[in-house]
Amino acid sequence: EAGVAQSPRYKIIEKRQSVAFWCNPISGHATLYWYQQILGQGPKLLIQFQNNGVVDDSQLPKDRFSAERLKGVDSTLKIQPAKLEDSAVYLCASSLFSGLAGNEQFFGPGTRLTVL
Amino acid sequence: AQTVTQSQPEMSVQEAETVTLSCTYDTSESDYYLFWYKQPPSRQMILVIRQEAYKQQNATENRFSVNFQKAAKSFSLKISDSQLGDAAMYFCAYRRESNYQLIWGAGTKLIIKP
Numbered sequence: 001e002a003g004v005a006q007s008p009r010y011k012i013i014e015k016r017q018s019v020a021f022w023c024n025p026i027s028g029h030a031t032l033y034w035y036q037q038i039l040g041q042g043p044k045l046l047i048q049f050q051n052n053g054v055v056d057d058s059q060l061p062k063d064r065f066s067a068e069r070l071k072g073v074d075s076t077l078k079i080q081p082a083k084l085e086d087s088a089v090y091l092c093a094s095s096l097f098s099g100l101a102g103n104e105q106f107f108g109p110g111t112r113l114t115v116l
Numbered sequence: 117a118q119t120v121t122q123s124q125p126e127m128s129v130q131e132a133e134t135v136t137l138s139c140t141y142d143t144s145e146s147d148y149y150l151f152w153y154k155q156p157p158s159r160q161m162i163l164v165i166r167q168e169a170y171k172q173q174n175a176t177e178n179r180f181s182v183n184f185q186k187a188a189k190s191f192s193l194k195i196s197d198s199q200l201g202d203a204a205m206y207f208c209a210y211r212r213e214s215n216y217q218l219i220w221g222a223g224t225k226l227i228i229k230p
Contacts, residue, residue: 040222040223041222041223042120042207042209042220042221042222042223043161043207043218043220044220045217045218048215048217055215056215056217089159091159091161093161103216104151104163104166105163105218107160107161107162108160109158109159109160110159110160112159
């Protein structure tokens with residue numbers, strides 16, 4: 001079974017530039033998560049999708065971050081314009097269905113973003 | 117609101133020995149899940165072990181076991197016969213049952229000495 005795919009693995013941009021990350025979840029997984037992980041910290045949930053609908057985006061800085069999950073499969077996360085404090089690893093995770101007992105989240109390798 | 121605390125930023129252990137990583141949490145929910153995730157330097161987060169709160173028996177997965185103390189809200193991870201491949205960041209996570217989201221601790225860096 002293929003895992004969660006993410007691209008690119010690394011990205012370096014100047015502040016005020018735009019950047020987009022892509023995630024392909026495990027086939028059949030209804031729930032998709034985007035996390036921001038700053039060095040030395042645990043992941044912070046940015047947005048949660050159930051199929052192609054948003055379940056929770058309360059921690060997404062909507063003035064600069066946007067995310068979509070067209071057709072309930074792939075997802076993109078965009079930052080426009082980027083700030084220095086956006087430097088982090090962006091993790092994508094998926095699960096079969098968020099309500100299943102003990103449902104495990106499977107993670108992708110992440111995208112390391114450096115904003116200069 | 118639920119919180120998860122990992123009080124050990126870094127732990128080191130000699131290869132083949134046993135190490136215990138600590139985790140405490142705060143919640144008013146009566147049933148919930150707790151998880152330990154491992155994140156090696158390559159950054160891919162993988163599940164190590166899970167525990168459902170209503171089960172009194174501690175979960176075990178090969179060399180990994182937990183000591184779950186529900187009344188004390190403690191959920192420690194014991195790694196037996198430590199191996200070089202166990203070196204990683206270990207995160208404790210609480211699953212909020214209202215929306216199934218994970219609340220994460222800050223992580224413990226585990227160093228294995230050969």
